[in-house]
Amino acid sequence: MSQEYGTVGEDLTLRERIERRPQxxxxxxxxxxxxxxxxxxxxxxxxxxxxPWQSIGQTLPLTAPWAAxxxxxDALADLPTLLSREVIPNQGYQLPGEGWQGTFLGLEPGVAWxxxxxxxxxxxxxxLAWTFYGYELFRRHxxxxxxxxxxxxxxxxxxxxxxxxxxxxVFAFVVMAVFAPALGPTTVDRxxxxxxxxxxxxxxxxxxxxxxxxxGNANLQSVSKGAGGRNVGPGEYDDFGRFxxxxxxxxxxxxxxxxxxxxxxxxxxxxLYITLAAGLAIVLALLTAYxxxxxxxxxxxxxxxxxxxxxxxxxILLSFVLSDTWIADIYDGGLLLALIFAATGWPYLWxxxxxxxxxxxxxxxxxxxxxxxxxxxxTMQKHMFPYVVGYLLIYASLSLGGAIIGVAGLSFLGLxxxxxxxxxxxxxxxxxxxxxxxxxxxxxxxxxxxxxxxxAFNALGDGIRDAIDPQSQEGSTEATAGGTxx
Amino acid sequence: MTRWRxxxxxxxxxxxxxxxxxxxxxxxxxxxxxxxxxxxxGPDGDQQAYQRVRDQLGLDEPLWExxxxxxxxxxxxxxxxxxxxxxDTPAIVMLTQYAPRTIWLGFWSVLxxxxxxxxxxxxxxxxxxxxxxxxxxxxxIVWRAMPNFWLAVILVSLLSxxxxxxxxxxxxxxxxxxVVTSPPLDNLTDPESFLIALKTTIPAALVLGSSxxxxxxxxxxxxxxxxxxANYVEAAKxxxxxxxxxxxxxxxxxxxxxxxxxxxxxxxLLIGGSVLVETVFAINGLGFLFFQATxxxxxxxxxxxxxxxxxxxxxxxxxxxxxxxxxDPRVGYDGDA
Numbered sequence: 001m002s003q004e005y006g007t008v009g010e011d012l013t014l015r016e017r018i019e020r021r022p023q024x025x026x027x028x029x030x031x032x033x034x035x036x037x038x039x040x041x042x043x044x045x046x047x048x049x050x051x052p053w054q055s056i057g058q059t060l061p062l063t064a065p066w067a068a069x070x071x072x073x074d075a076l077a078d079l080p081t082l083l084s085r086e087v088i089p090n091q092g093y094q095l096p097g098e099g100w101q102g103t104f105l106g107l108e109p110g111v112a113w114x115x116x117x118x119x120x121x122x123x124x125x126x127x128l129a130w131t132f133y134g135y136e137l138f139r140r141h142x143x144x145x146x147x148x149x150x151x152x153x154x155x156x157x158x159x160x161x162x163x164x165x166x167x168x169x170v171f172a173f174v175v176m177a178v179f180a181p182a183l184g185p186t187t188v189d190r191x192x193x194x195x196x197x198x199x200x201x202x203x204x205x206x207x208x209x210x211x212x213x214x215x216g217n218a219n220l221q222s223v224s225k226g227a228g229g230r231n232v233g234p235g236e237y238d239d240f241g242r243f244x245x246x247x248x249x250x251x252x253x254x255x256x257x258x259x260x261x262x263x264x265x266x267x268x269x270x271x272l273y274i275t276l277a278a279g280l281a282i283v284l285a286l287l288t289a290y291x292x293x294x295x296x297x298x299x300x301x302x303x304x305x306x307x308x309x310x311x312x313x314x315x316i317l318l319s320f321v322l323s324d325t326w327i328a329d330i331y332d333g334g335l336l337l338a339l340i341f342a343a344t345g346w347p348y349l350w351x352x353x354x355x356x357x358x359x360x361x362x363x364x365x366x367x368x369x370x371x372x373x374x375x376x377x378x379t380m381q382k383h384m385f386p387y388v389v390g391y392l393l394i395y396a397s398l399s400l401g402g403a404i405i406g407v408a409g410l411s412f413l414g415l416x417x418x419x420x421x422x423x424x425x426x427x428x429x430x431x432x433x434x435x436x437x438x439x440x441x442x443x444x445x446x447x448x449x450x451x452x453x454x455x456a457f458n459a460l461g462d463g464i465r466d467a468i469d470p471q472s473q474e475g476s477t478e479a480t481a482g483g484t485x486x
Numbered sequence: 487m488t489r490w491r492x493x494x495x496x497x498x499x500x501x502x503x504x505x506x507x508x509x510x511x512x513x514x515x516x517x518x519x520x521x522x523x524x525x526x527x528g529p530d531g532d533q534q535a536y537q538r539v540r541d542q543l544g545l546d547e548p549l550w551e552x553x554x555x556x557x558x559x560x561x562x563x564x565x566x567x568x569x570x571x572x573x574d575t576p577a578i579v580m581l582t583q584y585a586p587r588t589i590w591l592g593f594w595s596v597l598x599x600x601x602x603x604x605x606x607x608x609x610x611x612x613x614x615x616x617x618x619x620x621x622x623x624x625x626x627i628v629w630r631a632m633p634n635f636w637l638a639v640i641l642v643s644l645l646s647x648x649x650x651x652x653x654x655x656x657x658x659x660x661x662x663x664x665v666v667t668s669p670p671l672d673n674l675t676d677p678e679s680f681l682i683a684l685k686t687t688i689p690a691a692l693v694l695g696s697s698x699x700x701x702x703x704x705x706x707x708x709x710x711x712x713x714x715x716a717n718y719v720e721a722a723k724x725x726x727x728x729x730x731x732x733x734x735x736x737x738x739x740x741x742x743x744x745x746x747x748x749x750x751x752x753x754x755l756l757i758g759g760s761v762l763v764e765t766v767f768a769i770n771g772l773g774f775l776f777f778q779a780t781x782x783x784x785x786x787x788x789x790x791x792x793x794x795x796x797x798x799x800x801x802x803x804x805x806x807x808x809x810x811x812x813x814d815p816r817v818g819y820d821g822d823a
Binding site for chain 2: 301302304305306307308309310311312313314316317318320321401405408409412413425428431432435436443444446447450451454455458459
């Protein structure tokens with residue numbers, strides 16, 4: 001492809017190649033900069049709140065410049081961002097004859113909220129497309145090689161509608177988790193965690209004026225308990241002019257806010273689990289494939305031992321036993337769950353990549369590298385890892401779905417993530433008595449979301465499998481994909 | 487390696503696995519902050535009674551002594567007595583009281599999954615890329631992705647309210663039963679009590695078998711697709727073997743091979759899933775017992791249940807590998823352990 005733009009020097013570094021032809025790269029970076037600037041405040045906010053700067057600062061000897069930097073960081077974090085509830089507010093009250101007060105452009109709260117959601121998803125998908133476009137630019141203008149195996153994998157994904165469906169849903173789920181605070185019609189803090197410390201204004205028809213009440217009191221008037229008209233269904237307003245896209249919980253709290261915050265918790269646990277388990281799995285697979293013999297036998301026995309423990313039962317046991325310890329307080333129990341999942345789940349991933357790792361270890365190039373005197377670590381990293389990592393991705397995608405179900409199942413039993421931190425399984429549990437009533441949404445919507453996301457992760461796994469290994473038989477991955485039985 | 491030496495090797499390899507699993511169970515329970523003595527005497531117990539219970543249970547002895555006693559007990563079949571749930575009852579007696587309902591539930595969930603999943607998968611495979619194939623395949627994928635506990639909640643509600651929702655009363659259909667109840671298993675030889683026991687189990691069994699059913703369907707479909715185009719099927723076709731015998735003798739038998747690990751693998755899903763499904767359907771079986779024993783810190787009971795489950799899984803794995811070598815002699819004995 002590079003021929004039409006003249007030959008690209010194979011011996012140049014990427015930097016030199018960009019200097020030779022800077023125009024597409026600069027244009028692309030400019031676009032990226034605009035998009036980052038729109039959300040710069042939120043980005044800084046994440047940096048300032050998630051990293052424990054306080055403890056880092058204490059360990060550093062020079063405090064003064066750091067304090068100044070922290071001040072700047074906090075100031076930057078407070079910069080207005082495009083996709084926030086401050087710019088596009090959806091909470092207000094309706095004065096008769098004057099329309100909505102306090103909402104974005106005086107729109108109805110539901111419309112204002114929908115506008116914000118659309119904008120967030122629009123932004124995210126544009127950013128995604130821009131990233132792909134950047135890769136295309138890199139491929140066309142700056143990559144030294146005309147062709148790499150990844151090109152074939154991508155082109156195989158081109159017509160893979162099932163895998164694309166999975167990717168889009170998974171991406172939408174990730175966006176939901178990332179933008180959780182901006183997506184909900186209200187925030188977890190205001191509506192779910194501390195409803196009695198926050199106030200809302202509403203227009204009281206009987207009094208004929210704008211009144212102020214505690215969110216907790218308003219919630220008590222907006223419960224969804226099935227019979228007797230005490231129900232705020234999906235897409236309905238409650239008596240306080242608050243819009244509930246998914247309706248309310250039996251406690252009167254907003255289900256959509258609960259769901260998006262729960263998505264964040266689920267995704268955090270799932271990703272941490274997969275990172276830990278996959279890291280362990282691939283290191284063990286490479287080591288055992290390289291050294292074979294006793295190392296292999298030891299890991300086989302260790303893996304079999306862990307797999308012989310029923311995973312869900314160990315999860316129940318451990319998350320109950322450790323529920324009162326300090327580790328269960330970190331990230332509301334999310335860290336503990338991820339660790340337990342990783343400790344019990346790695347053999348499934350390891351088994352999945354053991355075959356490919358053993359296969360690649362018998363190739364001639366490994367022998368060549370060995371006789372060449374290459375260090376074992378370099379051989380594994382450079383010559384075995386790239387071959388195995390694709391297989392790991394397939395199973396990682398499948399196991400992530402299983403982990404989301406597992407976490408939901410545990411919180412359904414009242415274990416795992418501590419209340420009031422939202423978790424989807426707890427919504428299913430709360431709605432259990434009302435499934436066949438007017439308040440059907442409480443159990444049904446979280447369940448359907450789980451089904452959709454787990455299906456999407458499976459579809460994504462199928463897509464990756466077909467992309468990296470088109471000859472592999474469909475269905476060969478199912479048997480070993482970790483399911484807990486939740 | 488002969489079959490028997492292979493079998494022996496598997497047996498030897500399973501010993502460290504059993505020891506590891508039992509050890510892990512002991513340490514998880516004893517290292518945690520659960521205090522069984524406090525659980526037994528309740529919140530109002532005085533200090534003396536508390537100390538008496540601790541002495542009685544031997545909780546103040548060195549931990550490694552307790553550990554050795556526990557391990558010896560487990561491996562010699564002396565499982566001890568329940569501490570909290572049902573004091574002074576041998577754990578094994580409690581196990582035999584609760585096990586039949588879980589075995590009954592597990593039996594039907596395997597059976598339903600097999601008899602719906604595999605035929606549906608084979609049907610989809612034989613009619614591949616038709617609308618009925620797409621429908622069955624997509625249904626299988628979604629069915630498999632449904633969380634058991636959620637499916638159970640939905641099913642319980644729909645069945646309990648079936649009169650109002652569909653104008654058809656599940657409770658009064660054929661025999662009168664409740665939706666959320668344990669199946670009575672006292673008198674299975676009597677047709678009516680058999681029917682009652684079956685009818686109360688079917689919804690729970692359907693939920694418990696759901697993910698296996700989806701798996702069996704997908705793999706059955708793939709297996710058919712692969713054998714359908716195999717050379718020996720072509721050859722059989724060329725020899726003029728009629729369609730029916732072609733399907734039954736040449737396609738189905740070989741398509742069964744990849745289904746073996748799925749069927750034995752169901753045990754894992756059943757053991758884990760039984761906790762949630764039994765909780766929702768209020769079936770007091772082993773899963774329910776395990777959950778109760780866990781949240782009450784009943785060490786002997788939890789240990790016994792875990793030990794039995796591990797034994798079951800290890801045994802099933804060996805049986806599965808032996809079945810492989812019987813069905814398909816090409817499977818090596820010294821390949822993947």
